Amino acid sequence: MQKIIFLDIDGTLVNEKGMIPESAKLAVRKARENGHIIYLCTGRSRGEIFDDILSVGFDGLIGGAGCYIEVEKEALFHEKFKKTDAQQILDFFYEKGIDFYLETNTGLFASEKCKQNVFGFIAKLKANNPEFLKEIEKGIMPFYEALIEGEELIREDINKIIFLDSTTPIDSVMKEFEARYTVIPSTVPVFGSNSGEISLLGINKATAIEKVLTRLNITKENAFAYGDSFNDIEMLQFVQHGIAMGNAHEIVKSVADDITETVDENGIYNSFEKYGLLG
Known part of the structure; x- marks a missing residue:
């Protein structure tokens, strides 16, 4: 069955040196080839998601920790400061x-x-x-x-x-x-x-994920989320499979359904493989 996967960027897809491990790139590509949907779900705004990340290939994105949603290259939602x-x-x-x-x-x-x-x-x-x-x-x-x-x-x-x-x-x-x-x-x-x-206030990654799931008619039981930071807590709690990185803060790990390895220890690839997302 098709799954949807929401990936944080910093500390999850990208390590502290700003690099995406080759294993993570491979995991994203293989999962999409296997029919799954992958969204970036990041605290970064659209203006700081650079080509080295976008070139990996994603189906959509949530930016600004939930205040901006892009589905099929079109803005679904955008809330800004007064x-x-x-x-x-x-x-x-x-x-x-x-x-x-x-x-x-x-x-x-x-x-x-x-x-x-x-x-x-x-x-x-x-x-x-x-x-x-x-x-x-x-x-x-x-x-x-x-x-x-x-x-x-x-x-x-x-x-x-x-x-x-x-x-x-x-x-x-x-x-x-x-x-x-x-x-x-x-x-x-x-x-x-x-x-x-x-x-x-009132906008976070989970509220944005809910909007995406509604738009795509996917249940949260078929959703995965990966994160490491405090702004990932709501989304890890919201989806059926909330997975913390091995380098996550202990509070983040405590709310997760599972914990994978760190970014540099192939945490994304290993978890995708564990849950059968790679085919």
Whole structure:
């Protein structure tokens, strides 16, 4: 029977160096050849899902942690921040000296020192992984180069707001905003322990998956989801087969139906094979 599979990107399909293991590419291709449907289901917005990922081949995507849905290359759903709400959040960041970037479907718009600080995070990653310099350059530098500086930041097309590590504790950011928005810590671990993302309340990967299943007339009993981060929790709980990566946070593993190996230990391929998705 045909299944539908929702794959997170960072920490699930892509490793911490920004690379997709060949085994994961093979798993996606073989599963699709076997008649299954595969969607990306990521916190990334459309503007930061680069060609090296899209070229693997997918049937659709959920971006911005659920605020954007693309089915058969057409937008099914797109919910964005109001300009007044964005202004309020950015004013707080300016006051606290927190660098950030705005995710939109057309690009990543950065605060004044954001790109400089991201470069520092990448340099630290390189220093800690000297044997993987080429992989890091190929996998992560396209993201750095995509950051756009000097543009208007109070916009009407914001899907999600990412903030970098700072001296402001993550608990303070959560206390300020969690009543009105979804605040998830450390969605990009390299950005530091006080980093995170702010997205629209009531919208997550599970709400988006439900819309896709309804559109395609597929039950959640025939759905798989793979993830590793806090923003994957709802979708792992929602589908029949919620599978955490071996590198997932322990809280994420605790809500999953199964746990596979890490990204670099062929976790995607091994799990697809285990569940008979490869034919």
